[in-house]
Amino acid sequence: MSWIHSVLFLFLVFRWCIAGESSSPEVTDDGAPMEISEREALYSTIQGFLGDSWNGSDLYPDPCGWTPIQGVSCDLYDDLWYVTELTLGLVHENSLACAAKDWISLGSNLESLEFRSNPGLIGELPETFGSLTNLKSLVVLENGFNGKLPTSLCNLSSLKRFVLAGNLFTGTIPDCFNGFKDLLILDLSRNSFSGTLPSTIGEMVSLLKLDLSNNQLEGKLPQGISFLKNLTLLDVRNNRISGGFSQNVEKIRSLTDLVLSGNPMDIDDMMGIKWENMGSLVVLDLSKMGLRGDIPYGLTKLKRLRFLGLNDNELTGTVPSKELETLPCLGALYIHGNNLTGELRFSTKFYEKMGTRFKASKNPNLCQYDIVSESRSYVPPLGLKPCSKMKKTEGGLVILQTLRNLKKEESSSSMSLMVTRRVLSNGLTWDLLLELSLIVLLI
Ligand SMILES: *[C@@H]1O[C@H](CO)[C@@H](O)[C@H](O)[C@H]1NC(C)=O
Ligand SMILES: *[C@@H]1O[C@H](CO)[C@@H](O)[C@H](O)[C@H]1NC(C)=O
Ligand SMILES: *[C@@H]1O[C@H](CO)[C@@H](O)[C@H](O)[C@H]1NC(C)=O
Numbered sequence: 001m002s003w004i005h006s007v008l009f010l011f012l013v014f015r016w017c018i019a020g021e022s023s024s025p026e027v028t029d030d031g032a033p034m035e036i037s038e039r040e041a042l043y044s045t046i047q048g049f050l051g052d053s054w055n056g057s058d059l060y061p062d063p064c065g066w067t068p069i070q071g072v073s074c075d076l077y078d079d080l081w082y083v084t085e086l087t088l089g090l091v092h093e094n095s096l097a098c099a100a101k102d103w104i105s106l107g108s109n110l111e112s113l114e115f116r117s118n119p120g121l122i123g124e125l126p127e128t129f130g131s132l133t134n135l136k137s138l139v140v141l142e143n144g145f146n147g148k149l150p151t152s153l154c155n156l157s158s159l160k161r162f163v164l165a166g167n168l169f170t171g172t173i174p175d176c177f178n179g180f181k182d183l184l185i186l187d188l189s190r191n192s193f194s195g196t197l198p199s200t201i202g203e204m205v206s207l208l209k210l211d212l213s214n215n216q217l218e219g220k221l222p223q224g225i226s227f228l229k230n231l232t233l234l235d236v237r238n239n240r241i242s243g244g245f246s247q248n249v250e251k252i253r254s255l256t257d258l259v260l261s262g263n264p265m266d267i268d269d270m271m272g273i274k275w276e277n278m279g280s281l282v283v284l285d286l287s288k289m290g291l292r293g294d295i296p297y298g299l300t301k302l303k304r305l306r307f308l309g310l311n312d313n314e315l316t317g318t319v320p321s322k323e324l325e326t327l328p329c330l331g332a333l334y335i336h337g338n339n340l341t342g343e344l345r346f347s348t349k350f351y352e353k354m355g356t357r358f359k360a361s362k363n364p365n366l367c368q369y370d371i372v373s374e375s376r377s378y379v380p381p382l383g384l385k386p387c388s389k390m391k392k393t394e395g396g397l398v399i400l401q402t403l404r405n406l407k408k409e410e411s412s413s414s415m416s417l418m419v420t421r422r423v424l425s426n427g428l429t430w431d432l433l434l435e436l437s438l439i440v441l442l443i
């Protein structure tokens, strides 16, 4: 198996770390002091990946000092530098020739182990990972690992960062997070994990980010999730999670990013949430969840909101445009693909600010309150019709549209506006106003 090759090179490095403790080792005399054997092992490890033409002593004479190597981190123990982190990039299947050995004795110095972006790394994670009890960071990102997670991972309770995203893991997520009191980041996204969410999730009291998106998880969010008082990101998009929301997530006041889209959440549960209590929210994605009813008014109280996704639900009723427009940070608003009705009353300025990050199309009964824009660059949002009546002329090529007279309160002048729109013979209006004639009548 190819993964074991890369792992064995780590072994080379850390075996030297351990051996160094018993005898008195030869130490480098320039730069950051480290054992010569440690440094040589590091060079040969990297050479194993990059080929014989790579000359470490030439390029990086002081790898823990003034010539740091990308992907290598060192720490100081007893006045000597040791490699504690090695990030493995692309490994070629035949770049190494090692016998598959048991590596249970791998150094407990190891604090960080990373396998990144290497689809050639396949097979199950080895049970022996569980012996790396000093690991603070385990990152297995975008490789080809598959199968179930070994339960020995439950041993890694010193972890602060645990990332298995973008592999092919299956089976349930082990329910053993009760010991993980220091864990800050748990990212198991983009795998094929199934079953319910582990109930011990709520015991990772330090957790900041929980990303379980794009799996096949089902059931309800466990109650314990409300105990994660420091959680800022909860992303469970594209699973089959069906509830347990209002009584839990609403209590996590620290949440800034909440992404629930693509889950068949229980509607009553979702619509019962008092959004106004979640004032830290910056990103809220509730798209593709089968939501029904009005757009919850509490959403208009979320002053920090930058992204609001409500698209592709079955929402009805009117859009609180005025209130949404007053949200000072809002930079993306998606309400398309619903059954919203009535007039949108966003201003030109709002549309100009949002650009393509506003979508309201595919709401058959929604229209835009007539906007009088003196800016020729103004383009109405795609797929929204104006609320004023459209009158087709015979022949269907040109229509004249008279927008209402506008009373300017301050100047007590009124303006009448005539807009000529070309209409394609099949009845579709062009999205751009091709001709715009303004007649301003000052009274
Ligand atoms: C690396 O370069 C040094 C001289 O700069 C040389 O002495 C050494 O043999 C080279 N090592 C390898 C593995 O080529
Ligand atoms: C888990 O850790 C204990 C010690 O804390 C150790 O005895 C055991 O072998 C470890 N399990 C695995 C699978 O490495
Ligand atoms: C939560 O965050 C606060 C402030 O950053 C910190 O003082 C506290 O220790 C954290 N709580 C836990 C359980 O980690």
Ligand SMILES: *[C@@H]1O[C@H](CO)[C@@H](O)[C@H](O)[C@H]1NC(C)=O
Binding pocket: 316, 339, 341, 365
């Ligand atoms: C949309 O709402 C209207 C009433 O406002 C209703 O007549 C229509 O059936 C609804 N369409 C869908 C697809 O739910």
